[in-house]
Amino acid sequence: MHTIFVGDKPIYLTTEVDKEKDFKVFLLKSVDLPKVIRMLNRTDLKSVYLVGKKEHKLLKNFLKKLPNVIAGGGKVYNREGKVLFIYRNNKWDLPKGKTEKKESIEETAIREVEEETKVSGLEITRPLPTTYHIFKRNGRYKIKITYWFEMKTDYDGKLKPQTNEGITKVKWLSEKKIKKAMENSYANIKLLV
Known part of the structure; x- marks a missing residue:
């Protein structure tokens, strides 16, 4: 099973699928995806199930239904074991962004973390689960398919939010503070944390 978020x-x-309760079921092959997205946004419906025949083709077939935006991001740890977070659009988030021409997804993830936070000396330690979410741009x-990587750094300099990207804060958060931040974050970030 794969999960794609529309908001939360x-x-x-x-x-x-078992019997319907507080969700709706549609056939993946014939679903009107924009209609389903509007239904999730405008009603108290909790979730939607899209059913296909072959497990290994579900995601591939779904991703054909809308344009894809590829992004890379990082869950970065410092020497004290704190995690690097950004605050954008009144929510706590992990730094991430779109790929640029001819760069690998790992290069994208490192570049985006550096641009959004000014943290340097990043080293990827392992890949994390990929997240998917639907957004609306220009109607x-x-x-958005985001490839995430766990990273580490010895950086202890000043953090600087990339304000032209709408980021208002950058902070290293301890485990206790992460719990509090997750009360005001995105569903896909909660899965990673």
């Missing part, structure tokens, strides 16, 4: 509401891609829905 999930669309689940699956091959089988069109798109799917």
Whole structure:
């Protein structure tokens, strides 16, 4: 099963579903995806299941339904074990951004963390789960596919938010502060944290 978020509401891609309760079920092959997105945004519906026949084709078939935006990001740890967070659009988030021409997804992730926070000396330690969410830009829905990496750094300099990207704060958060921040974050970030 795969999960794609519309705001904080999930669309689940699956091959089988139990009885409907507080969700709706549609066939992946024939679903009117913009209609489903509007339904999730405008009603108290909790989630949607899109059903396909073959598990290994669910995500591939779903991603064909809307334009894709590829991004890379990082969950960065410092020497004290604190995690680097940004504050944008009144929510706590992890630094991430879109790929640029001819760069690898790892290069994207490191560049975006550096640009959004001014943290340097980043080293990727392992890949993390990929997240998917739907957003609207210029009147069109798109799917953002974010490849995440756990990173470490010895950087102890000044943090500087990339204000032209709407980032108002950059902070190293301890485990206790992360719990509090997750009360005001995105569903896909909560999954990573």
